Amino acid sequence: MSTTPIEFINTPDQLRQAAATMAECQVLCVDTEFHRESTFYPEFALLQIYGNGQCWVIDPITIKDLAPVWDIMLNPAILKVFHAARQDIEIIFNEAGGLPLPLFDTQVAAALLGYGQQVGFGNLVQRITKKLLPKGESFTDWKARPLTKKQMAYAADDVIWLMPVFQHLKERLEAAKRTQWLQEEQQTLCSPETYQPNDADAFWRVKGFNRLKGRHLAVLQEMAAWRERSAQQRDIPRRRMIADEPLLELARRDLLDIETMQRIRGINAGFIKRFGDEIIACWQRGMERTEESWPSMEARRSNTHGTxxxxxxxxxxxxxKAEEGEISGTILASKSDLSALASWGYRCKGEPPEVACLHGWRYELVGHDLIRLLRGEICLHLNSQTGMPEISPYEQAQ
Structure with a gap:
């Protein structure tokens, strides 16, 4: 791996030649480097691609038109491999106007094989290949030019070592007959809607949103949507418009005017002068909304009735089931999924709640038995010889 040729691409001619070589590959490993500290959208700084024993490090700062490589990314005949693909795909979607399909996310695949739900790339490389990747350039400024040899090698490693990780995980998925599981898990990554977020959903990301309810949650929804649009228009982080804490404080007020805003910490006079009227208008819209239009919040579940x-x-x-299937329990069923089922299980009336563990491969592996357990069709008991819990049909346990 250390002898893999690395070509730095910073001219249109080099890019066209590299793209012609990439077009001959059946599988390409892809990664990006970007910054997002001072902008709403990621600042694209570097694109790394590996295929057929060659690595290309492409400079999107110098080359303004990356159309040749975007054509490769959108080619359905070439599989694109990523690790933790969400933000890499967002960049490609914004730049290329489409999704790099088909794709394979090694972080998702690793979770399905028991490596942990969000295992880091370096950790995964070490566990699969025994190679310890250097970490010295983790906080480098990828927009700075020229890049050093260490920076180039660090960036290249992220795709060079992605190939053996991909090959190992692909073989294990096929052996375990879990390839379809991966396709199900990647549906969100492969959907254009994922990269075109709805402003109306922005309030779910506000820290502390669950402390509000009813009309005040509707106010927060209006204000968070305004912040989202404003941050996008100015290409600045949401917190630079207004941080979560003062946004939440504004939303919980029963009365809001300029004087009230002036007494809230985290809101300066310049912001109030420029945006105060818009914020008050958002608050007013939220307060005037009918109850039917308020965001629905799942009621806090009672601990009574054996929940x-x-x-x-x-x-x-x-x-x-996780131990039996050699998979992380957290990817099988989240705590919120299980809480919803435990609450429904008090009487087991009506349809079960809409939770992920009752769909697709999760239903086959664990969801069906969760329902059976709640309905008393199976039970848990201790094996008298091993002392370990086991699952049995209720009649057999009797």
């Missing part, structure tokens, strides 16, 4: 005990039983079942 906590059911939750423990469900969690035990998930852990047994």
């Amino acid at each position: 906590d005990l059911r939750l423990e039983m469900l969690d035990t079942l998930v852990r047994l």
Whole structure:
């Protein structure tokens, strides 16, 4: 791997030649370097691609038109491999106007094989190939030019070592008959809607949103949507418009005017002068909304009627299934999924809640048995010889 040729691409002619070589590859490993500290959208600084034993490090700062390589990324005949693909795909989607399909996310694949739900790339490389990747350039300024040899090598490693990781995970997925699981898990990554977020959903990302309810949550929704649009228009981080804490404080007020805003920490006079009227208009719209239009918040679940005990039983079942399937329990069923099921399980009336563990491969592996456990069709008991919990049909346990 250390002898892999690395070509730095910073002219249109080099890019066209590299793209012609890439077009002959069946699989390409892809990564990007970017900064997002002072902007709303990622500042694209570097594109790394590896295929057929060659690595290209492409400079999007010098080359303004990357059309030849975007054609490669959008070519459906070439598989694109990423690790933790979400932000890399966002850049490609914004720059190329499409999604790099088909794709393979090694972080998602690793989670399906028991490596942990969000395993880091360096950790995964070390566990699969025994190679320890250097970390010295983790906080480098990728927009600075010229790049040093260490920076180039560090950037190239992210795609050179991605290939053996991909090959290993692909073989294991096929052997375990979990390839379809990966396709299901990547549906969100492969959807254009993922990279065209709805302003109306921005309030879910406000820290502390769950402390509001009803009309005040509707106010927060209006204000967060305004902040999202304003930050996008100015290409600045959301917090530079207004931070979460003062936004939340504005939304919980029963009365809001300029004088009230002046007494809230984290809101300066310049912001109030420029945007105060717009904020008040958002607050007014939220307060005037009818109850039917308020964001729905799942009610806090009571601990009565044995809900906590059911939750423990469900969690035990998930852990047994995770151990049996050599997979992380957290990817099988989240705590919120299990809480919803435990609450529904008090009477098991009506349809079960809409939770991820009751769909697709998760339903086959654990969801069906979670429902059966709640309905009393199966039970958990201790094996008298091993002392370990086991799953049995209720009649057999009797």
